[in-house]
Amino acid sequence: AQSVTQLGSHVSVSEGALVLLRCNYSSSVPPYLFWYVQYPNQGLQLLLKYTTGATLVKGINGFEAEFNKSQTSFHLRKPSVHISDTAEYFCAVSDLYNQGGKLIFGQGTELSVKP
């Protein structure tokens, strides 16, 4: 069965700093990987996705993630965060062959960006 682990339920950084949010997955077949962001009192917004091909994926709002097959990781990073990046971040995995393409979410990482 697929699973997702996000290391660190809460990350706090200063504005302008580099942030790295960690995500490890388990999947018996090549996965599709996603990062979603949820701002307070809002729904989830897709930041980026990995399907096949280039392992470095660029998303919206300056975020990027790197797929590492050997380490089964899909860490999210942003070189210089802004206060407006304060939100909950969810890593998710799916594949077509298991569970009908359902999204399996990690537990989330709350990012706090301080001035």
Add this chain to the structure above:
Amino acid sequence: DTEVTQTPKHLVMGMTNKKSLKCEQHMGHRAMYWYKQKAKKPPELMFVYSYEKLSINESVPSRFSPECPNSSLLNLHLHALQPEDSALYLCASSQDRVRGGPYEQYFGPGTRLTVT
């Protein structure tokens, strides 16, 4: 347009009430989803509709009744809910699930439900 809309934004209901949540998308997506999300937790899948047919029911209690009147609309009918059902209810949609993926899901803003 990648917008999924949900109404109402907030809902307070008693345990004997009947109410409905509504979700709409105009992206031509043929898969639609209902999720329940508790505070500080990831969304939990409740139902999936594919081509207006219920394809996944994650063992949700019968007091939640989904309905997909057409390819753009998804409803969630609520009856005799319990206080523990208070949560954020999210709707999502994605392209055709049958033809392969990955088809990312687009989420609506949610309905904040409080059961008193």
